[in-house]
Amino acid sequence: MSTSDTTPTAPPSDAHPRFAEALRELGLDVEVRRFPDATRTAVEAAAAIGCALSQIVKSLIFEADGTPVLVLMDGSSRVDVERVRAELGAAEVKRAGADLVRETTGYAIGGVPPFGHRTRTRVLADRGLLDHPVVWAAAGTPHTVFPLDPKSLIAHAGGTLVDVREQTA
Template sequence: MSTSDTNAPTGPDSAAAHPRFAEALRRLGLDVEIRRFPEATRTAAEAAAAVGCELSEIVKSLVFEADGVPVLVLMDGSSRVDMELVRRELRATKVRRPGADVVREATGYAIGGVPPFGHRTRTRVLADRGLLAHEVVWAAAGTPYTVFPLNPRTLIEHAGGTMVDVREQAT
């Protein structure tokens, strides 16, 4: 990627991460490259285009409510979450997508910048096995403009994730 490219990162600077996420990295002893982009990377497609990777190498950190309790689902960027599989996995009566206020309250981050760990509150985390298909995945670093790379097993471990199969199957 050339530095004249309009999607070029402004630099690998851990200070570019959201302060709460930067603190989580420090506490976990993780030294990762935070890449900040001038254009938003709110969606998996935007992030993949900015990074220059496959869509499936992006980690979506999605908040759901299972019987009113927030739960985080980590899913690769090219797949959709099957809410029925999440419901069964959690043995919940109802699973739904909450509003932006619930996401921010539970995680401390806005939709489009939610990282896989470093949240305001401890939530249950489900990680789809599809993430393990890659040596490195990219996830949000707490803002809609920042991402970081990490081995998926390490990412899931630090997120406290339980490995599951909750990917929507093509019909």
């Protein structure tokens, strides 16, 4: 792929086109890695990258009183739905189904990035993401990931820092 010297950097070709456009609009130049096998789960992604499971960012869509909400969680933790409900002041919070995830974000489960979505949603980012200098998130497909420092990732996602991970005994 060739570009002239006056053309801005081309978006990463491995990222989903919508996500590549979001990176371009944000002025983010990140390395998008593509894997031959899907990295739909945090465990698969961590193994493919060679990083700790807690360095993977899960972008999870929930329904809070029928309204989609994105929760960013580290790959080694689970979301405490009751804590999300309390944080949002919602009556009911549940995991969103695949159709709502795609309708809200424009991406399939397993490839949802933390930003660059079809619609603007409220974003809750678990504080545990800040435990690492670099985290890895999906780049819009189950085969692609990108690294970013967690503060920048949360800022670009428009996230509010919260404590919503399940507490271990």
